[in-house]
Amino acid sequence: MRRPSVRLSIVLALWLALAQLPMGGPIEAAAGVRVRPTVTTRLTGWVARGGGYHLYRPGATARMLVKVWPNLRGDKVRALLEWRRAGIGWRRLDRSIMTLNGDSRAVFAVRDLPAGFSFRMRTRMPPTSEHRSGRSPWRYFRAR
Numbered sequence: 001m002r003r004p005s006v007r008l009s010i011v012l013a014l015w016l017a018l019a020q021l022p023m024g025g026p027i028e029a030a031a032g033v034r035v036r037p038t039v040t041t042r043l044t045g046w047v048a049r050g051g052g053y054h055l056y057r058p059g060a061t062a063r064m065l066v067k068v069w070p071n072l073r074g075d076k077v078r079a080l081l082e083w084r085r086a087g088i089g090w091r092r093l094d095r096s097i098m099t100l101n102g103d104s105r106a107v108f109a110v111r112d113l114p115a116g117f118s119f120r121m122r123t124r125m126p127p128t129s130e131h132r133s134g135r136s137p138w139r140y141f142r143a144r
Contacts, residue, residue, distance in 0.1 A: 035070065036131070039077070039123055041065065041066050041123055045060060045061060045062060055141070055144050063109045063110075064108045064109075067105050075125065077098055077099075079097075080094075081121045082119065082120050106123075117142065118142045122136050123135065
């Protein structure tokens with residue numbers, strides 16, 4: 001007789017353990033819990049990296065791809081864009097709002113990047129009655 005695979009054994013053991021729980025155990029207890037969405041971002045179109053920045057050519061377009069888990073299709077995601085020059089602190093340049101598509105993704109674009117400025121962008125999911133707020137880390141970029 002052939003031995004079952006390890007994966008099948010783990011799934012079977014988990015199923016047997018859950019079958020022994022009283023009705024309405026962990027599922028009912030977790031029904032009122034609001035989750036914090038995970039917001040991940042990625043910059044695309046850059047040509048190099050240096051000093052913690054994604055580097056673009058002057059006049060290029062920086063695109064930031066946003067992915068949210070769990071799937072929150074139709075919810076709004078906000079982006080904040082800030083800029084700075086040497087010796088000056090970060091200053092807000094723009095805010096934008098996009099609606100998540102069916103895959104819980106969105107794209108923000110910064111067009112015609114000028115040389116001599118540093119930029120950073122982050123995204124945020126505002127809280128609703130169904131979930132808490134979530135945000136991504138800052139993404140730093142500049143044109144050189």
